[in-house]
Amino acid sequence: MEGLMVSDANLTVYIHPSMGNRIRGAILSQLSSLLFKYDEIFEGVLLAYQVDGRSRSARILPGLVPYFGVKLRASLLLFSPKPNMFIEGKVVKLGRESIHATVLGFSSVAIMLEDIRAEFKYKTRDGVGTFTSRYNKHHLIKVGSIIRFIVKSLDEEMLHISGSLVPPNTGCIYWLSKHEVDDASQKERGTKRNRADGVEENALEQDPSFFRSSKRSRPHESKTRKE
């Protein structure tokens, strides 16, 4: 998965004099306050930190409040998703119009219908909804499966990612890991089949209005009289 990195940082932590007798606790609480929040300086979200060492001397800063700055080195585990990165997440909700997933348990992802490639078709079996590939029935996405998707956009404050399943090497990671080797052949086969099915099939997949009109003409099971 992209977007995760460990970086070494030289930091200066400013500590209030009231915490002067427990510097270590003060440093940790300062660093902890950064956790799970997007920080522009790090260009990402701090997931974990480890203080590697701190200088023995601390400087009292001039000013009204005599904060003192402690210099330290820390390694930080950062999560910095950017558009077009491949990210993995666990599906928590799946509906006809969208797939919702969480990345690393805290960042939420929504993939809307328009960002799910036409290969995937929504089906319900025994009341459980799945997105199943038309080309390989074993490639399916359901609640609980881990998917790889591409980042479309990102709300930094809430770490709310808008994802996309359009690129071909996205989808259920379990299936992808098995079939990555013959990825190329799979793609080829897909295009061949598309060509064989002809233009109509393509139109059906890509134009929702077409899809709707074809559906509407079908008889419905339950109806009430219109007034």
Added chain:
Amino acid sequence: MGIEPVRSDMAMHEVEDGYLSDSAVYSSIAEILGRVSKPPNMVADRDKDLYEQLLVIVSPLTRKKDLDEEILFVTALKALSGVVYKISNIYHASLLRNIFSMCIWDYGLDARIALLELIANLAVVPDKFLEDSLEMLVRNFQPPERMHEYICQSKWREEKKRIDGQLHETLCSITHLVPLAPVKLMGILRRRMPTFRTSKALLVSFVECMLGLESNEIGQYLQSTLLSMVVELLVDLDVNITWEDILKEDHNRSVFDMEVEDLEDNAEINSVGSQTVYRKGEGFGDLKHRMTNKLDSVMVIVCEHIKSSACDGRLVKIFETLIESFRRTVLNAHKSKFSQFIIFYACSLDPEICGLKFAILLTDIFVSKAEDPISRMSAIAYVASFLSRARFISSAVVSSIVKRLVEWCYDFCYLQASTERIKNPRGHRLFYAGCQAVMYILCFRMRLLMDIPELKEILFNLPLEAIFCHPLDPLRVCLPTIVQEFLRQAMAAHLLKKPFLSCHPNDLLESEFSKAFGGVERLDMFFPFDPYLLKHSDRFMRPNFEFWSMVKKTYSNFNSDDDLDDLDPDSADEGSHDGLDDEELADEDGEDDLGCSMNNMSITPRPVFEMATASGSIPIPSRMPARIRPSVSPI
């Protein structure tokens, strides 16, 4: 919900036989939304009209008159929740405004479900409506204004429970999909949290709903915030009922008493006095009345919540939070009156863990040099009052804490302080407060400690005499009433060998030293867990509360326990176990031991006191909490 009849103007895709399916409605609404997603001048008039019609259907203002309208509304909401990704906050601002200004209290069950589903779906669209959705849900924690009067009725209480449940469910489902939503929710709750000025109905429903949130999934993230917000609210309410208000009443009584007869206590006179104050109290601040009412109701909700979480086995976790916010807010609130009873109640549910933890925490604060003196002073006041009044705390705990306090006092006077005489009692107020706490606890607990041989031995080994004989002379500075009572009990139990009483003439109710020690406002006169005065929430505190009237004293038949066993503590419970008795303590003098103790242990209900509480129009029974006061006359 199957297929619903839909107005023809809504339907863009009608099939010939006049039926319209759900999916057709969805797609038609999606189409309308899609067509108006352009700059306004490019939208065709027909589409504009259709969009306007949609707005009329999804409008917060029009009450749904009949079933058809309601069904139409529900269908529209369902359709919208299917196409949330089409909604843009630029082109559909008016639609969003309509949705987010809706009040779920206006609708029936189906409409509510549909609306909340729409809100939940909107919230999980990335980067758009999360804040608005949460804001809308939090706003609905409170019923709309027109319902304030009815909300207390049983029918609406049921409904409120249902609505609360639905709100919680929605918030949970949002959290499930957007794990960081609670962060945002926290900010919104802080912003929308009612203040102490809010009307009672609103306050109660908000707090109720908020605490409900604490017990479900969101509580994992927000527990500490939610509880501490409630405690802060309690403190806010608490400090707005000032001691002066209560003292004023007390003052009236004393003055009245003085007019009627001399001050020497006598049940008859006392009752006349309180009756009068009761009448006077009615005209007293209406504001204060409302404030106590609010505080009372919020206390009931919080206690019920603590009780239910104790049933779920989450008490210890909750207690951590409570104690944290107690330290931050209640402990340093000047002479807080009621909010501390939350902790008292939580402790009573699990004395072994919570009660012990609380007592130790307070003692730690008192002993710690790093804490500021004000916190230490109030911590010692709390520990004294807590150990004396909490019936659930075992004698072993009491004895170990008393031991720790005595050792601290001993160290203080023999290791730290010079051998100066009392010149500046203020300078050594921590020491005096510590001594007073020890005496106060022993006034309540000495008899119980004496009954257990091991604890008795510990007590007898304490260097009490050494402390009392020190030149700092705590017996002359601490509150004389406590000193008197303590000496009396200690003598009876042979805890002290020397006759200390001789140097304290009986008529000295308030020494010049104790006055110099800080006047009325001083902290050593603060007894946080004095009898609880709020009417409705009293039932939570009462069973575990030690009233002075029920305390077994060492001088009352120390050698024959059987006499005391005849007294049924329950009967004392139901009657007016009184605030009065503590005053009797103040007024009694060591004349006839037996007579006095009979008086103290009296369990006869006092009619007037009962009347004052039962008639109920004044929430604070017109008495001081039964504080031991240096003198009955106002200073």
